[in-house]
Amino acid sequence: MRLWALCILVALSAPAASVNSHAKVSDDTQASLLALQRDDQRVADIAWRIASRNADSCAKLWASIGVSLQHVSQYAPAYRAAAQAAFVLDDSYPSILAVAEGSPASAAGLKPNDTLRAVNGVDLADKSWGKKSAASYDAVAAAMAALEALPEQRASVLSIERGSQRLEVSVTPQNVCRSRVELAPGNTLNANANGLVAQISGRLVNWVESDDELALVIAHEMAHNLLGHPKRLNEKSALSGLATSLGLAGKAQRQMELDADHVGIMMVARAGYNYKIAPDFWARLYANAPLASFLATTHPTTPTRRKNAQRVVDELNAKDLHR
Numbered sequence: 390m391r392l393w394a395l396c397i398l399v400a401l402s403a404p405a406a407s408v409n410s411h412a413k414v415s416d417d418t419q420a421s422l423l424a425l426q427r428d429d430q431r432v433a434d435i436a437w438r439i440a441s442r443n444a445d446s447c448a449k450l451w452a453s454i455g456v457s458l459q460h461v462s463q464y465a466p467a468y469r470a471a472a473q474a475a476f477v478l479d480d481s482y483p484s485i486l487a488v489a490e491g492s493p494a495s496a497a498g499l500k501p502n503d504t505l506r507a508v509n510g511v512d513l514a515d516k517s518w519g520k521k522s523a524a525s526y527d528a529v530a531a532a533m534a535a536l537e538a539l540p541e542q543r544a545s546v547l548s549i550e551r552g553s554q555r556l557e558v559s560v561t562p563q564n565v566c567r568s569r570v571e572l573a574p575g576n577t578l579n580a581n582a583n584g585l586v587a588q589i590s591g592r593l594v595n596w597v598e599s600d601d602e603l604a605l606v607i608a609h610e611m612a613h614n615l616l617g618h619p620k621r622l623n624e625k626s627a628l629s630g631l632a633t634s635l636g637l638a639g640k641a642q643r644q645m646e647l648d649a650d651h652v653g654i655m656m657v658a659r660a661g662y663n664y665k666i667a668p669d670f671w672a673r674l675y676a677n678a679p680l681a682s683f684l685a686t687t688h689p690t691t692p693t694r695r696k697n698a699q700r701v702v703d704e705l706n707a708k709d710l711h712r
């Protein structure tokens with residue numbers, strides 16, 4: 390079955406679940422790999438701040454410790470040796486790519502490049518991947534799922550390898566808004582959400598001019614997941630067939646985009662980012678959108694989107710004045 394994802398710019402492309410941006414490194418120097426890790430860290434920090442500071446009002450919560458992981462199999466074969474050298478990546482076990490600032494993982498002292506060997510005694514080795522096979526995100530997705538299934542409000546034990554040290558680290562997950570957020574492949578300005586995962590393209594992370602702008606993108610995609618939009622769109626497309634983007638689903642999707650902007654701007658405000666830039670930012674992003682004519686069927690027009698964002702900003706400004 391084809392899964393339809395909601396995107397900021399280019400509609401109806403499925404998230405690139407099988408390949409991570411690290412498989413698309415254009416040169417294999419350690420410097421470029423380390424730059425990608427810095428982008429991952431930035432996305433993790435902003436996503437955690439939004440997810441944790443909105444926990445009181447999120448319809449969907451989950452227990453999270455605030456890390457993202459990587460695994461050697463997510464790299465294309467040509468880049469694996471460089472990645473293993475840059476990050477001390479194990480052949481079988483995942484390792485920590487980023488530890489979000491202010492998260493339980495950070496408080497517990499977990500660090501990027503720690504090898505994660507087991508969770509509550511369950512071994513996380515994945516030896517099933519083939520060394521010659523293409524990049525696959527399966528191993529890291531399975532390890533992320535193990536972390537996302539940790540019991541709420543109870544200490545779990547992570548078995549860590551750090552250099553020559555073996556550590557047992559106790560960490561208690563925190564309830565935050567439910568959405569995995571990750572840096573994704575792609576040289577286009579894009580971001581998407583599939584119900585569980587929000588992906589922001591590497592190009593978009595480097596195109597935005599501030600953390601406030603990146604927060605707007607991340608919160609918009611998280612809002613799609615929290616509002617259950619991808620599932621609803623899939624149901625609509627199953628009912629109405631392939632012409633959906635021109636018909637029912639197109640109309641429904643345009644409203645979903647406005648709703649995700651609305652909720653996203655509120656989430657950004659609660660997380661303490663500058664929400665007032667939202668109307669100009671969405672207009673500027675749209676002006677740089679690829680495939681603008683195609684977008685018209687599934688996304689609101691720029692004036693509509695700007696007006697919608699301005700209305701939310703005005704509401705928030707009025708609340709600020711009455712505080």
Ligand SMILES: [Zn+2]
Binds near residue numbers: 395396397649
């Ligand atoms: Zn969207």
